[in-house]
Amino acid sequence: MILCIDSGNSRIKWAWLTDGQWSDPGTATQGDFSALTALAASLPSPRRILLANVAGDAVAASIVDALAPWQRRLDVVRSEAAAFGVINGYQNPQRLGVDRWCALIGARAMSPTATLVVMAGTATTIDTLTADGRFAGGLILPGQQLMLTALARETAALPFAQGQHQALPMCTEDAIVSGAIEAQVGAIERAWARLPATSRVCLISGGNAPLLVPHLALPCQWVDNLPLAGLKVMAASGRMAS
Numbered sequence: 001m002i003l004c005i006d007s008g009n010s011r012i013k014w015a016w017l018t019d020g021q022w023s024d025p026g027t028a029t030q031g032d033f034s035a036l037t038a039l040a041a042s043l044p045s046p047r048r049i050l051l052a053n054v055a056g057d058a059v060a061a062s063i064v065d066a067l068a069p070w071q072r073r074l075d076v077v078r079s080e081a082a083a084f085g086v087i088n089g090y091q092n093p094q095r096l097g098v099d100r101w102c103a104l105i106g107a108r109a110m111s112p113t114a115t116l117v118v119m120a121g122t123a124t125t126i127d128t129l130t131a132d133g134r135f136a137g138g139l140i141l142p143g144q145q146l147m148l149t150a151l152a153r154e155t156a157a158l159p160f161a162q163g164q165h166q167a168l169p170m171c172t173e174d175a176i177v178s179g180a181i182e183a184q185v186g187a188i189e190r191a192w193a194r195l196p197a198t199s200r201v202c203l204i205s206g207g208n209a210p211l212l213v214p215h216l217a218l219p220c221q222w223v224d225n226l227p228l229a230g231l232k233v234m235a236a237s238g239r240m241a242s
Contacts, residue, residue, distance in 0.1 A: 089135045103119055141183065
């Protein structure tokens with residue numbers, strides 16, 4: 001068995017991969033490593049562990065500590081210039097967030113055409129993958145909760161809104177919630193318009209995906225966890241991460 005771990009800004013997600021099939025997925029709030037500690041204390045050692053972490057060095061160290069009995073099996077994934085059918089066009093390829101890198105690899109395995117890769121989580125990232133597998137650039141903007149929090153924190157009169165999306169909002173709470181959703185949807189649709197109209201697909205993942213998908217004026221396929229899909233590709237290859 002191979003254990004794949006996606007450590008994001010808000011949550012840690014993991015699943016076991018056996019003969020190409022997922023099993024026993026788990027999730028924890030970022031900073032709570034007790035479930036990982038319990039895994040390492042109660043289960044046989046996996047053949048390999050793949051960790052993709054964007055939550056900083058302290059979190060990575062805590063995950064390594066939580067999995068102390070399995071440390072020799074742990075492989076920390078990092079972004080590369082090219083691998084698994086994806087060419088990383090970032091100015092400094094290693095600076096591309098490893099969650100985005102894994103999502104691009106997962107998307108490439110799912111789609112041979114030009115692909116818009118959207119991850120709607122703490123931040124919303126909107127990345128363009130060309131038909132020949134080249135990462136051509138992307139956008140990063142605050143996710144829904146970050147937008148609402150920023151408005152509440154940095155203004156004197158606006159609340160942390162609990163409103164509903166409306167096309168023409170008539171109260172402050174609805175105006176804030178709708179504005180945050182429309183900002184993200186608008187950015188996705190603008191990036192979508194830059195792809196070749198003849199052959200393109202949009203894949204969306206992340207905890208806020210269900211919030212955005214109903215408002216997108218484009219066909220979009222929801223994927224449960226694109227970074228884990230990328231880790232699955234890496235695990236199947238047998239190649240160690242850089």
